[in-house]
Structure formats: structure tokens, C-alpha cells
Amino acid sequence: MKVILLGSTGFIGKEVLDQCLKNPAITSLIALSRRDLPGEAANPKLTVVIIEDFKLYPDSVLEQLKGADACIWSIGTYNWDPVVELEYPEAFQEALLKVVDVKKTFTYVYLGGAFTEPDQEKTLWFYSEGRRVRGLAQTKFLEFGKQNRNVKTYVVRPAGVLPGDGNALLGYLLPTVSVRRLAAVMVDLAANGGSEQVVVNKVIVKRGRELLMKQK
Numbered sequence: 001m002k003v004i005l006l007g008s009t010g011f012i013g014k015e016v017l018d019q020c021l022k023n024p025a026i027t028s029l030i031a032l033s034r035r036d037l038p039g040e041a042a043n044p045k046l047t048v049v050i051i052e053d054f055k056l057y058p059d060s061v062l063e064q065l066k067g068a069d070a071c072i073w074s075i076g077t078y079n080w081d082p083v084v085e086l087e088y089p090e091a092f093q094e095a096l097l098k099v100v101d102v103k104k105t106f107t108y109v110y111l112g113g114a115f116t117e118p119d120q121e122k123t124l125w126f127y128s129e130g131r132r133v134r135g136l137a138q139t140k141f142l143e144f145g146k147q148n149r150n151v152k153t154y155v156v157r158p159a160g161v162l163p164g165d166g167n168a169l170l171g172y173l174l175p176t177v178s179v180r181r182l183a184a185v186m187v188d189l190a191a192n193g194g195s196e197q198v199v200v201n202k203v204i205v206k207r208g209r210e211l212l213m214k215q216k
Helices: 011-022 059-065 082-096 128-147 168-173 179-192 201-215
Strands: 002-006 028-033 046-050 070-073 106-111 151-157 160-162 176-178 198-200
Touching: 002 011, 011 028, 011 179, 028 059, 046 059, 059 082, 070 082, 070 179, 082 106, 082 128, 106 128, 106 179, 128 151, 151 179, 151 201, 160 179, 176 179, 176 201, 179 201, 198 201
Parallel strands: 002 028, 002 070, 028 046, 070 106, 106 151, 151 198, 160 176
Antiparallel strands: none
């Protein structure tokens, strides 16, 4: 299968990239990136497409996306920049509709967050602006799936994401998930779909553990 990945240079995206390249079901991976990925350049199933502006998708880029079966969106910001969080995915989705084969199901996985808030009127006591921006982005993403019936959308909502395999003590004290488990779930959703459209942290933890055990 052919998968599109956005956000391949970020903390989570790097792990998603690695697991996509290791997944035998994924035969072609198109990474849209602002810079090259020299560490993975030798992998024959990876094609890096350089994007200068994630709001613009020229015909040369669209040509590379044709025939894709799934997409993983792992672009995000720590300061909840509305341009990145809202305008980037909207521009990409417009471009996606130009190349998606309407005769088959296209799977679209979006990286959200556990504390984002879709209700724009709800009173919030911490990180209110950012949680609303990410919540609105999630709502718009799900609406995109509803408006395009051949697009199957999934949102993963991790809590605190820890490097590597995580920290057992922190995982016990706080809602967290290791980046490896999170990436495993995102890649599995892209390749195989899932029963839940919105995947919460405790499900990510459990499912990620199962997926990583199968890889051993």
C-alpha cells in the first residue's frame, strides 16, 4: 500500500516514519517535508517530496500523491499556531481531494491530543486558547471525513508522550504513552483501520503494547 506522511521530522513523526518503513504492508511511503531526510534516503520505498509551503501543492507534488491509500498527519506545534493547526490541514485536504480515488476507501489518521477541546464555548482553566485551536482542528478534520464518504478518518488523542519506550514511574503517576506505542497505533490505523474513530490514550497504550509485542 502507498502511504503519505506529513510531519516526518518531528518528535512523534520520526518514530512514525521509522515504523512505516519497517511495516511490510506499506510498500511506498511519500514523506512531504521542508527538508531532506538523509538518514532514511537509502530505503527504496521512501520518496521525500520537498514542500516549501504547506499551504501550496503544485501539480508536481500532486502527481506524487496519486494512488495513495492512506495518510498520516503528524504536524503540530507547541504554541498552537492557528496557521499550522488549521490552515495547513485545510490546504492539504483540498489538495488531497484532487488525487484521491473515489472508487476506494482512503484512510486518514490525524494526531490530536488528550486535552484538546472541540467545544469552543466551554470554560477552560488551563491552556484555553491552545486547547480550543486543537479542538477546532479536530472537529474540522472529522467533518472532512463526513463530507467525503470514501475518506475514513481516525483521530488519536495521546496524553503526555514520552521518548522511547516511556518511563514506567511517570506512566503510573500521570496519563502518558511512549512515542513507540503511539506511532505503532498510528501506523496500524493507516494500514488496517480500527473499530474506534477517536482513539483515546488508554486505548493507545494497550493497543500499542500489543502491536510492539507482535514485532518482536
